[in-house]
Amino acid sequence: SYPLRDSSVHIIAIGKAGLSMVKGAEEVLGDKVVGGIASVPFGSPQIESKVSFFPGAENNLPDRVASETAEKIENYISKLEKDDLVLFLISGGGSALLPAPIPGTSIEDKLNLTKALASNGTTIQELNTVRIALSRLKGGKLARLVKGKSISLIISDIVGDPIELIASGPTVPQESSKGRALEILERRCWSSVPKSVKEVLSTNPEIKEGKDPDVQNVIVLSNKFLVQSIVENFEEFRKKELPELKVKVEIRSTSFEGDATEAGRNFFDEISKEPSSSTLSIKIFAGETTVKFPSNLKNAKGGRNQELALAFLDRLVDGKLKSPPSFFSGILCVGTDGQDGPTDAAGAYCSDLDILGLSEDELKNLKCQTTSSLVSKKSYSFWNSFNSGKNHIKFGKTGHNLMDIYVVFQIRNE
Structure with a gap:
């Protein structure tokens, strides 16, 4: 349970269902919601909300606009206190709407890599495994930014509902597997992989994450x-x-x-x-x-x-x-x-x-x-x-x- 008497709720929504999920959350939580950020697809209608909406990822591909929104989300969460409750609302398309390239790679690298993988019969599970290895925020790293408690309500868009891969699992703590990502790239589209990506995955060591964040992940729809x-x-x-x-x-x-x-x-x-x-x-x-x-x-x-x-x-x-x-x-x-x-x-x-x-x-x-x-x-x-x-x-x-x-x-x- 999450007592809300002395807590403020901050919403971070990422994905194609961001607008409807935010709307539903605000209807239920009312004045407890004090603000937040939503990264949603281009073409999403605007609504009155305490949450700021930022469209991006045209044609469901990572772009610089979505990358700037990801930075806004990082900055927003970093300013919250331990008593603030963060409500994550995650849905399909979240991977493209939260591009946060690790040092040594760029948003252009991620775009070219996504296109190369998608055109070579890559499954969404494989694609998101690669995305996690190349991201500052995916694979549970977004939830690690929260100082206090957080809840993540997730709509599944992947066969079998693997919670760690939906939207590349930004709130699901897990170990990044650069070795697995390399194996997928070698098998699917090695000749099209940017040089910078090859170097980062081949030379940089696996990073051991610290203590798991205090987050509850729940799939609410599939x-x-x-x-x-x-x-x-x-x-x-x-x-x-x-x-x-x-x-x-x-x-x-x-x-x-x-x-x-x-x-x-x-x-x-x-x-x-x-x-x-x-x-x-x-x-x-x-x-x-x-x-x-x-x-x-x-x-x-x-x-x-x-x-x-x-x-x-x-x-x-x-x-x-x-x-x-x-x-x-x-x-x-x-x-x-x-x-x-x-x-x-x-x-x-x-x-x-x-x-x-x-x-x-x-x-x-x-x-x-x-x-x-x-x-x-x-x-x-x-x-x-x-x-x-x-x-x-x-x-x-x-x-x-x-x-x-x-x-x-x-x-x-x-």
């Missing part, structure tokens, strides 16, 4: 809650609007990972092998896939959700060309933060209805387009033009991040 809510809301809608429809909904995974293209193809292949029925079969997956962008590609643009949906459509068209299917199927792929990769789209969806009535020549032409777009990594351009852009999901940034949702459905063609 994609498991979101997926369950989706199922419950759909069932309410079905009972009210479509009572005659027979539906079977399965939550297949909340920790789905893998290559986006392979996942899209596998989803279609899986439902194709299942016996179809008059009952609408809906399978829900949640998690985060990866995309590899070969360095020699030009004008590549897209994201894992757009690519996954494109790979599904590629298989869908291929199946239609080979033989008329005995079932209708489709997929919806969406990033819960509203931003899929460095684009303004959240994802895409498609089904048999989108290719219904196309001639064999039209299907062959579409197949060439889907295959070409997958190879050239231009999923954004494809969805922007396909069906006049109607299958391209764009609803803007949501102010939170609970990873991605993939909904696959099938019903017999009668």
Whole structure:
């Protein structure tokens, strides 16, 4: 418990859900909140608050603006007293919004390294391990600045909810592993690693941290809650609007990972092998896939959700060309933060209805387009033009991040 009678509460919010988390905290704590700093994405709306908001990390990449906010946070916490209670509000995107390069490296190094890792199929777990090794604040070092007690409420955006890796664990005490970071870089993108980063990780010794800070870390939300809510809301809608429809909904995974293209193809292949029925079969997956962008590609643009949906459509068209299917199927792929990769789209969806009535020549032409777009990594351009852009999901940034949702459905063609 944290008695607030003689304490002032200072809020430090970092991540895509920063605005909504601050708003909720102020509604509950009222006048006990005396101030704070929030590092939030560009485009976040402004609200009346005792907390000062600083936008940064355009396209979810570390930049100098976010780095300056990280310094403001360091300075703010350093001025607090032991009796001051710090409430950390941490969410997805926090890694890019709290860039604090260790001596010997720069914000430009971190930006180039992030791009190189992201384009080589690096998992978010691997990416954040490297970030922790190169940061003054990640890996629990932010919490170590607090003289007294602190609480950290965390929204998970990583498969399996590893608390030490969410937003690179700024409030979770842990040992920085430069050796592990080096191994990841050597395996993923060694030729693209800045010289300064190689030198810092190879020559500087591991720093033994002192006494652990007095911090309580709690995960308050993850994609498991979101997926369950989706199922419950759909069932309410079905009972009210479509009572005659027979539906079977399965939550297949909340920790789905893998290559986006392979996942899209596998989803279609899986439902194709299942016996179809008059009952609408809906399978829900949640998690985060990866995309590899070969360095020699030009004008590549897209994201894992757009690519996954494109790979599904590629298989869908291929199946239609080979033989008329005995079932209708489709997929919806969406990033819960509203931003899929460095684009303004959240994802895409498609089904048999989108290719219904196309001639064999039209299907062959579409197949060439889907295959070409997958190879050239231009999923954004494809969805922007396909069906006049109607299958391209764009609803803007949501102010939170609970990873991605993939909904696959099938019903017999009668």
